[in-house]
Amino acid sequence: MQRTVVCMYDGLGYDYFEQHPLPVMKSMAEAGMLKRGRAVFPTLTNANNISICCGASPAVHGVTTNSYFDEATGTAQFLEDPETILCPTIFQRYRQAGIGSALLTCKEKTLLLVGGDADVAVAAEAPSVEVIASYGSPPPMYSSEVNYWLWEIAIDLLRTRPDIGLIYVHTTDYPMHMWAPEEPESVDHLTRLDELLGQARECAPDTMFLITADHGMNAKNLCVDLRKTCSANGIDLRFCISPVADRLVKHHRGFGGVSYVYLNAESDRTVVREFLQQIKGVEEILGRDEAATRFDLKADRIGDFVVLADRYTVFGDLDGEKEVLPENYRNHGSMYEDDIPLIISGYQGEVPSSDQFAMNYDLTRWLIDRIEAGKGQSAC
Ligand SMILES: [Zn+2]
Numbered sequence: 417m418q419r420t421v422v423c424m425y426d427g428l429g430y431d432y433f434e435q436h437p438l439p440v441m442k443s444m445a446e447a448g449m450l451k452r453g454r455a456v457f458p459t460l461t462n463a464n465n466i467s468i469c470c471g472a473s474p475a476v477h478g479v480t481t482n483s484y485f486d487e488a489t490g491t492a493q494f495l496e497d498p499e500t501i502l503c504p505t506i507f508q509r510y511r512q513a514g515i516g517s518a519l520l521t522c523k524e525k526t527l528l529l530v531g532g533d534a535d536v537a538v539a540a541e542a543p544s545v546e547v548i549a550s551y552g553s554p555p556p557m558y559s560s561e562v563n564y565w566l567w568e569i570a571i572d573l574l575r576t577r578p579d580i581g582l583i584y585v586h587t588t589d590y591p592m593h594m595w596a597p598e599e600p601e602s603v604d605h606l607t608r609l610d611e612l613l614g615q616a617r618e619c620a621p622d623t624m625f626l627i628t629a630d631h632g633m634n635a636k637n638l639c640v641d642l643r644k645t646c647s648a649n650g651i652d653l654r655f656c657i658s659p660v661a662d663r664l665v666k667h668h669r670g671f672g673g674v675s676y677v678y679l680n681a682e683s684d685r686t687v688v689r690e691f692l693q694q695i696k697g698v699e700e701i702l703g704r705d706e707a708a709t710r711f712d713l714k715a716d717r718i719g720d721f722v723v724l725a726d727r728y729t730v731f732g733d734l735d736g737e738k739e740v741l742p743e744n745y746r747n748h749g750s751m752y753e754d755d756i757p758l759i760i761s762g763y764q765g766e767v768p769s770s771d772q773f774a775m776n777y778d779l780t781r782w783l784i785d786r787i788e789a790g791k792g793q794s795a796c
Pocket of ligand 1: 426
């Protein structure tokens with residue numbers, strides 16, 4: 417099985433890829449396969465990262481959110497329990513095939529969800545004593561530098577650990593939340609990431625690289641608190657959850673371009689739908705089954721309604737009904753952040769046709785097919 421690096425660049429929308437020179441990444445794409453692909457909806461990290469980790473859609477693995485509505489307590493909880501993943505991850509598949517794997521991530525939530533089956537598991541947010549001894553303390557989570565630190569570990573593993581057949585690198589999208597593609601800080605960030613990708617390729621020329629992202633990023637100018645807006649108009653909702661909310665709220669405050677709305681009673685359905693429909697910033701309201709079908713989600717893990725924001729709006733918990741956001745506010749979660757690159761580079765077989773790939777998780781679905789085929793061969 418060819419050694420593989422899965423590069424999951426958090427928040428690397430196609431506009432970042434397109435507008436920046438990225439000489440290494442673009443030369444790799446040119447020599448291999450490049451496709452303008454799509455992220456899973458909602459365009460948030462967990463739903464997409466777990467899709468990529470499983471090579472499957474949320475309808476199969478079940479993860480539809482960063483935060484979920486806990487019906488027993490009536491509160492929002494962070495989704496961090498690996499038991500919520502309903503199909504094998506790529507780390508489990510490598511382990512079953514007898515091949516070592518490594519997960520390098522900025523975010524502890526990724527480590528908690530899928531790190532248990534990786535032979536090497538590093539989260540910059542919560543590094544072990546051994547990791548700090550080997551690689552130094554990670555830079556702050558709210559920095560570009562933390563992504564460089566992570567890639568330096570990937571390069572070291574490529575140099576020193578031939579037993580590791582899969583390295584999954586999951587950076588943070590903090591720089592994309594902070595800066596649009598053309599801003600100098602963004603250019604610096606992508607320039608450095610591209611150099612590190614070049615170093616990784618140089619020190620492991622036989623390695624295949626699968627490059628993609630979990631979502632893009634757009635400027636937003638309005639946040640609406642759907643529950644408070646309904647309540648101020650005499651409509652009581654059971655709960656509204658922003659699926660984008662995770663523990664790292666500094667750069668997006670837990671808002672996002674989608675909301676899962678839970679009703680107190682089935683009889684509220686018509687009045688709630690009609691009221692939500694006329695709120696500024698609401699683009700479309702889908703019932704549970706309709707949303708599950710359209711976006712390949714697991715129906716019992718979303719709200720009675722899935723409310724889609726327009727391009728410029730996010731939903732979340734506020735003190736009042738709405739808030740105009742600062743000019744530099746950038747976020748994701750909506751249908752407008754699903755434009756992402758798919759790249760295969762360095763594959764030692766015949767480069768597959770791009771027709772086989774549409775979603776970000778199709779890259780790892782294809783990789784999993786290679787593992788399964790390899791197992792068949794060794795059984796013969
Ligand atoms: Zn993300």
